[in-house]
Amino acid sequence: MNLEAALIEHASPTLVGLKPASLFRVSPTSSADFARQFLHCRTQLATLGLELLILKGCRKRSSYLLYLYRSRELEALLKQPEHHAFLQHMGYKAWDNVRDCLRQLAARICLEQDFPHEIGIFLGYPLEDVTGFIRHKGRNYTFCGCWKCYGDPRQARLRFERYHRCTELFRRRYAQGVPITQLVVAA
Structure with missing residues (x-):
């Protein structure tokens, strides 16, 4: 498993x-190799203003849920009054910083039977998509791409096309030998 390739594929x-953030699962064949790659990538990305965390890990199954985020952008997003109020409504306690809020999210991922749908806020999904998904239980969406959308389908399609073009470009450049650190736009 190449963690850099997984970052390109799932977090471009x-x-x-x-x-502001991406979430993806990796299942490495070697825990030691994964640990080495994870620490290397985390250090490299931190110099560019990005944070890489393990939100949930299972060594027995060798499966890890990784979360890559831009700290400043995520903090600004979580401080928006409508997002802050929504997260409080979902049971999040007051937090002083992004890390505190992410600890609460990680605990919810590990402890709750269902996946916490408010994670969409932490991934930069529009609030109307997150609340629409919860309200409609994943049905009656207006457009489905990287996630189910409940707002303007044209805007959603355009957003997902930008994401797809970005990922395609990063895949191509990475395959040509461009290091991930040269592909990243520093925060």
Whole structure:
């Protein structure tokens, strides 16, 4: 498993700054190799203003849920009054910083039976899509792409096309030997 390739495949819109965060699962064949790659990538990305976390991990199954985010952008997003109020309504306690809020999210991922749908806020999904998904239980969406949308389908399609073009470009450049650190747009 190559963690850099997984970042390119699943987090290019975050690497370039189109999204504040990305979430993806990796299942490495070697825990030791994964740990080495994870620490290397985390250190490299931190110098560019991005944070890489393990939100949930299972060594027994060798499966990890990774979260890549742009700290400033995520903090600004979570401080927006409508997002803050929504998260409080969903049971999040007051937080002083992004890390505190992410700890609460990680605990909810690990402890709750259902996946916490408010995670969409942490990934930069529009609030109307997150609340629409919860309200309609995943049905009656107006457009389905990277996630189910409940607002303007034209805007959603355009957003997803930008994400797809970004990922395609990053895949191509990475395959040509361009290092991930040169592809990232620094935060």
